[in-house]
Amino acid sequence: GLAPYALRIKVGGVYRLMHNLSIDKGLVKNTRCLITSIGVRLICIPLLKQAIDSQQYEEEEDILIPRITFMAVLPSSHYTLVRKQFPLAPAYATTFNSCQGLTLDKVVINLTCPVFSHGQLYTALSRVRHRDHAVLQLNPGDTEITNVTFHKLLI
Template sequence: MRNLSIERNLTKNTKVVIHELGQRIIAVKPIRQSKISEEILLLPRIDFTQFVDFKGWTIKRKQFPLRLGYASTFNSAQGQTLQRVGIDLTQPVFTHGQLYTAISRVQSREDCLIRLPIDATSVPNVVFPELLS
């Protein structure tokens, strides 16, 4: 992926919603401050070139500069307000404070869905006491 237009804030990892699909162009609406913008941007197919060292080949292809995004990490969501959040806690969170960061991204508890292991009613608070002494 690459920066398409810094002036229009269309850079690598910009989140967008697809508005219309075409053969050669995709119309998208960027997501800014957790809200879908009314601005419609057109994304063309662009050339990607990849050199395969093993055979000495160069592969060229045209594709839309988009990557499917349906999940993000706790840290990448920090500072954002989201409409809804689904949190999978079938594996414990990595560090103290990550669960709070994830839960606090929404404005009401009805907008937060948490998946726990079967029969679980709580999650462990990851703290290493030896680091506090």
Template structure:
């Protein structure tokens, strides 16, 4: 408004156009736009080798990553399989007489969503990209952060093919594991027995560091997340929303 005072009509027109452009930023369906940009024709291509290997959507927070992954999971055809974890308090908690285990029944533990841990309710489909959340066999490329694509869904193991790192193309079997959170935000220790996997159409920016991705989109919303080293080793095309 200050810039328009005393300006000629052509300048006012340019300023008004720029103001309207600023107001339009963020309108519409940014997540849908990112999905179409990074995963075009996903229904025709998701079974093609290398399709997920060179694509990723990044977001600052796990909540947004979960939302994007849920949307894309629904797009993949085929029957989904649900895996539920078995959660229990660690025995060390019962040594403390002041600890009341009744405050943390299984349904409370099931509802905990912790960074670096698989969710209690893990829903997968054949063909979906996933990320490994624990080191299993570093020599063969099964490290925390390795991306894989699901081949088959069994009751005791999940078969997948590695799509990142130095062992791309190798097939492997992922078993259930007993996992304990490493962060100290929870005032007690518990154990979750679950497949150490998370759906990985999208990932957090922290998880993306050091990865080589050809097509990349970043979902930003009032966060200054471009810190030093975030996009090292990446050849990227970036669409922000």
């Protein structure tokens, strides 16, 4: 996809990569990153490595992210839109599946639309360190949520 037209970035912001930059270093599409400094043509992010037998991450080295060229062919046209921009998009919110494997300090889970797949509710609720730090957003008047399970999968 094409990067957002106006990208507002700030130091300390959480963003996701929109392009594979280095598969060897784990800088692949949808990887979350934290910006530590911003230059005119480069953004600095720490490359994080996981501590052994732990969910803690340690800073390994700083990675410089350059602006890259995004191209999109306009529908029903012979024109191609070309834009040079940082390959980042805001990542303060994520999907159930994208948060799998993360451990979060606080979460707000939007359940105004029903959970539709096996294990999604469990995945979302089990990401937070302490249950007091999970907030569920429900439709007005709702007091229950349905945990979708496919019993054939639970062998």
